[in-house]
Amino acid sequence: MNILTQLPTILMIVSPILIAAIGGMFTERSGVVNIAIEGLMGLGACAAASTHYLMEAAGAGRYSLVVALLVGTATGWAFSLIHAAASVDLKADQTISGTGINLLADGTTIFVAQILFKADRTKEYQVGMLTDRFGMYPTAYIAIAVVIIAWFVMYKTPFGMHLRACGEHPAAADSVGINVRLMRYSGVMISGSLAGLAGGCIVLTQTIQYTSGTIGGRGYIALAAVSFGRWSPLGVTLAAILFGGAQAFAVISNNIPALASLPSEYFNILPYAVTLIALIATSGKDYAPQANGIPYEKGAS
Amino acid sequence: MKAKDENRTFIDKLLDSDVAISILVVMLGFLVGTLLILLVGRNPADMFSSITESMFGVAKRNGDWNFRYVGETLAYSMPYILCGLAMGLPARVGLFNIGAEGQYIMGMTAAQTVALLVTPFPGLWFFCLIAAIIAGSLWGGIVGILKAKFNVSEVVATIMLNYIALYTSRLWGFTLPGATTYNTAPLPLESKLTKFLIPTSNFNTGIFFVLLMVAIYYFVLNKTKLGYSMRATGYNKYAAKCSGISTVRSVTASMLFAGAFAGLAGAIVLLGGAFPKGRIITGMDNYGFMGIAVSLVGNNTAIGNLLAGVLFGILKQSQSLMQSRNIPKEITYIIQGLIVVFISLRSGLEIVKQKRLTKKLREEALSK
Numbered sequence: 247m248n249i250l251t252q253l254p255t256i257l258m259i260v261s262p263i264l265i266a267a268i269g270g271m272f273t274e275r276s277g278v279v280n281i282a283i284e285g286l287m288g289l290g291a292c293a294a295a296s297t298h299y300l301m302e303a304a305g306a307g308r309y310s311l312v313v314a315l316l317v318g319t320a321t322g323w324a325f326s327l328i329h330a331a332a333s334v335d336l337k338a339d340q341t342i343s344g345t346g347i348n349l350l351a352d353g354t355t356i357f358v359a360q361i362l363f364k365a366d367r368t369k370e371y372q373v374g375m376l377t378d379r380f381g382m383y384p385t386a387y388i389a390i391a392v393v394i395i396a397w398f399v400m401y402k403t404p405f406g407m408h409l410r411a412c413g414e415h416p417a418a419a420d421s422v423g424i425n426v427r428l429m430r431y432s433g434v435m436i437s438g439s440l441a442g443l444a445g446g447c448i449v450l451t452q453t454i455q456y457t458s459g460t461i462g463g464r465g466y467i468a469l470a471a472v473s474f475g476r477w478s479p480l481g482v483t484l485a486a487i488l489f490g491g492a493q494a495f496a497v498i499s500n501n502i503p504a505l506a507s508l509p510s511e512y513f514n515i516l517p518y519a520v521t522l523i524a525l526i527a528t529s530g531k532d533y534a535p536q537a538n539g540i541p542y543e544k545g546a547s
Numbered sequence: 548m549k550a551k552d553e554n555r556t557f558i559d560k561l562l563d564s565d566v567a568i569s570i571l572v573v574m575l576g577f578l579v580g581t582l583l584i585l586l587v588g589r590n591p592a593d594m595f596s597s598i599t600e601s602m603f604g605v606a607k608r609n610g611d612w613n614f615r616y617v618g619e620t621l622a623y624s625m626p627y628i629l630c631g632l633a634m635g636l637p638a639r640v641g642l643f644n645i646g647a648e649g650q651y652i653m654g655m656t657a658a659q660t661v662a663l664l665v666t667p668f669p670g671l672w673f674f675c676l677i678a679a680i681i682a683g684s685l686w687g688g689i690v691g692i693l694k695a696k697f698n699v700s701e702v703v704a705t706i707m708l709n710y711i712a713l714y715t716s717r718l719w720g721f722t723l724p725g726a727t728t729y730n731t732a733p734l735p736l737e738s739k740l741t742k743f744l745i746p747t748s749n750f751n752t753g754i755f756f757v758l759l760m761v762a763i764y765y766f767v768l769n770k771t772k773l774g775y776s777m778r779a780t781g782y783n784k785y786a787a788k789c790s791g792i793s794t795v796r797s798v799t800a801s802m803l804f805a806g807a808f809a810g811l812a813g814a815i816v817l818l819g820g821a822f823p824k825g826r827i828i829t830g831m832d833n834y835g836f837m838g839i840a841v842s843l844v845g846n847n848t849a850i851g852n853l854l855a856g857v858l859f860g861i862l863k864q865s866q867s868l869m870q871s872r873n874i875p876k877e878i879t880y881i882i883q884g885l886i887v888v889f890i891s892l893r894s895g896l897e898i899v900k901q902k903r904l905t906k907k908l909r910e911e912a913l914s915k
Contacts, residue, residue: 281702328888336895341643341702345839346887353880360875361587459830466706473700509721511714518710525704529697541894 252498254381258451259497260490261389262287262444266468267486268396269440271477275400276433277413279539281344282329283441284465285351286322288456290442291449292355294318295456296362299371311375315446322442323435325351330434334427337541356458367457374450385447392440397479409433413535416542426542441465463518464493470521476533488524492517562900565846568893573844573858576886580878589874597868601861616864618748622819624860625757626651629812630838631856632764633687633805635847637701639768640801641781646690646705647809648835649712650683652828654810655817656716657682659825662738662818663723663731671737676756676814683810684803686712691802695795713831720827731825740818753815760808765849767804777801809835840883843890859883 266283273280294314301310329347332338356366363369375383400406411419412429420426448464449456467489474488475481496513499505505513561567581591599605604617630647637644658679665671690708693699725732740751768774773796779787780797788794812834817826841859845851862883866876 332888332891336892336898338891338894340891342843343888343891345645346884346889346891348884349836349840349887350881350884353877353882353884357583357875357877357881360877366877463706463710466703470703470707473703509718511718515711515714518707518714522704522707522711525699525707526693526697529693529699 252494254377254383254386255497256487256491256494257386257389258383259494260487261383261385261451262447263464263468263471263490263493264389264483264486265385265392265447266441266444266465267471267475267482268392268479269437269444270469270472271475271479271482272396272400272409272440273433273437274472274538275413275477275535276409276430277416277535277537277540277542278330278333278430278434279340279344280326280329280434280437281341281466281469282326282347282351283437283468284461284463285344285348286325286438286441287445287448287465288351288355288461289325290318290322290445291460292358292368292445292456293321293442294446295368295371295449296358298374298450299369299455300362302371302373311450314450315443318446318449319439319443322445323439326434326438326441329438330431333434333541334430337543340539352458355456359456368455370454374454383451385451388443388447392443393479393483400479405432410535412542413537416537420542420544426544430542441468444468467493467517467521470525473534474521474524474528476528477535485524489517489521492520559903562896562903566851568896569844569846569851569855569890572886572889572893575889576882579885580882583881584874584878593872594865594869594874594878597865597872597874598861600868601864614745615747616868618745618750620857620860620864621745621754622749622751622821622860623863624857625753625819626812626816626832626834627837627841627859627863628757628853628856629760629808629815630834631841631845631852632760632838632849633809633812633835634838634842635845635852636764636768636777636808637801637805638842638847639781640777640797641784642694642701642798642801644687644690644705644802644805645702645836645839646687646708647805647812647838648831648833649705649709650686650806650809651813651816651832651835652709652712652716653686653806653813654679654683655813655826655828656712656719657810658738658814658817659731659734660719660723662734663725663825667735667737669737671735672740672818675738675818676811679810679814680807681810683806683808683813685806687802687804687806687809688799691799694802695798709831709835713828717827717829720825723825725824726827729827729829730822731827733824734818734822738818739820740815742820749820751815751819753819756811756815760811761849761853764804764808764852768849773797773800809838837883840887843887 266287270283294317297317298310298314301313329343332343333340359365359368377383408424409429411424412426416426449460453460471482471485471489475485495516499513584591584594601616601620604612604614633647634644658675661675661678690701690705693704694701720726723731740753743750743752776792777797779792780794784794837859841855842852845855862879866879870876
């Protein structure tokens with residue numbers, strides 16, 4: 247039993263969590279908490295699955311996968327605008343707004359499936375993403391690219407610096423002419439797009455259709471990865487590998503005779519338990535961006 | 548001029564009234580839902596007739612009275628009301644309890660454990676309810692302690708505990724008598740709640756416990772020292788601490804109460820008649836999640852929760868009617884989600900209020 251042979255499985259499960267968590271990092275560094283990531287992943291996944299099914303049925307070939315991912319990304323982006331408008335412009339309670347979008351996503355995805363496919367799930371497509379000659383899914387490369395780009399944008403560009411300033415001290419950023427509203431909108435939109443992309447990655451690699459259980463809390467796990475990874479690209483990556491690895495273990499354990507006889511629930515609990523324990527272990531010290539979750543009011547300080 | 552003044556005070560009153568805003572938000576949710584139904588080419592009248600039938604039991608089409616619908620509506624309302632309370636009390640202390648779902652599952656699991664393992668005797672149901680209250684309370688208490696002592700974010704912690712509860716409940720369920728993949732042995736008759744008022748439906752005596760909990764919620768929050776310290780902690784944690792209030796105690800107590808409410812909801816759903824056998828759940832029932840919306844619509848007050856819970860019960864019961872009339876039942880979830888989004892936009896009203904005040908002051912200053 248070599249861990250290397252299991253690497254593709256692990257990466258398949260880690261990738262979407264990592265992509266979503268990087269998005270969560272952007273929005274929180276800009277000062278907006280986005281717990282709607284879970285719902286946005288669902289919307290992205292549903293959009294991607296529907297697009298891929300319809301295009302595959304129309305005979306679009308392998309290109310439909312790319313289009314499906316793009317549609318998923320765009321869907322996540324579009325719905326994240328609700329959260330951006332609520333939390334940036336209307337100074338809404340970000341947890342309530344995020345919860346609202348999560349509930350809305352549960353309804354909208356299945357509603358769309360009911361209209362399009364007359365069932366409470368999308369129709370199964372024939373072929374999802376295929377592995378390359380190393381046994382890897384393309385999503386793994388997408389995730390690696392997202393992390394590298396995120397690191398570059400966050401630390402090597404003026405945009406990244408401005409974004410971080412808005413999460414730490416929006417009043418100071420405002421006073422030197424940074425557009426706080428624009429930066430926070432960007433943060434939320436990046437997280438929405440990446441969440442949509444992550445949803446598409448899940449549905450196109452790990453299953454053949456979208457159902458109400460496709461995301462299953464992975465958006466929340468991504469959120470936990472952001473705080474456990476202390477809001478830095480490297481930290482978030484390691485946290486996502488830890489949490490995703492715990493989830494992958496449930497799949498891998500089926501191949502290990504000694505573990506396969508145990509009820510799978512033991513392994514299903516694992517990612518959530520690991521996440522919870524990690525949260526407790528890192529509690530106490532606060533590494534969060536100073537102004538995270540606090541609406542910024544111009545001229546009121 | 549006078550008429551204009553009166554007009555203004557009406558809008559001012561409207562903006563200041565939490566109740567009016569809640570009603571407005573609900574109406575807005577229904578409005579958008581109706582538009583959506585129109586957009587996909589279905590008839591919104593079918594949606595509304597399903598809702599009114601669930602409320603009054605009168606079928607407009609043939610004038611039949613079907614009181615079963617009213618009973619089912621009330622039966623569905625019970626867990627919503629309780630889960631609303633489970634969200635509402637921590638909210639008054641400043642916590643966002645997304646964990647009612649897990650506390651609900653733990654309550655249900657404890658109730659069916661007692662029902663299946665204890666030799667049946669008359670009044671067993673009461674002990675099932677007590678077991679559920681204790682189990683839910685403990686599950687909620689974990690979060691309270693984590694939050695109060697370790698300052699762990701209750702949002703993520705409760706969500707993780709929901710999933711842990713789901714799988715723990717399954718694992719535990721497999722060890723109960725007669726367990727298969729989906730259910731256990733039949734629940735003994737002594738553990739069931741008695742049907743009440745409308746015997747054709749699942750409406751049952753659990754309602755008395757629901758009303759008792761609503762009363763306890765009101766009494767604890769408004770009439771006791773503990774309630775006072777809870778509200779003080781919610782308004783301003785630091786000020787409360789400075790005036791000698793134990794915020795650790797407020798936070799933990801609120802989560803213990805919340806867990807008790809949600810746990811009871813789990814037991815009432817299980818023992819309320821819809822399930823002849825013990826359950827091995829494959830997914831969440833979502834009463835706990837919807838409790839968030841219930842409590843937001845009800846402004847975290849006892850009576851508000853009660854009314855909002857009934858509203859959500861109506862929507863739940865109308866789902867099957869809608870589905871039979873070619874309206875996707877998910878429209879109710881969309882409406883509920885929209886309501887929560889609109890409630891979060893309430894803070895936008897503060898901006899409107901501020902602008903109106905500025906305008907008024909300016910006019911007053913100019914007229915002098």
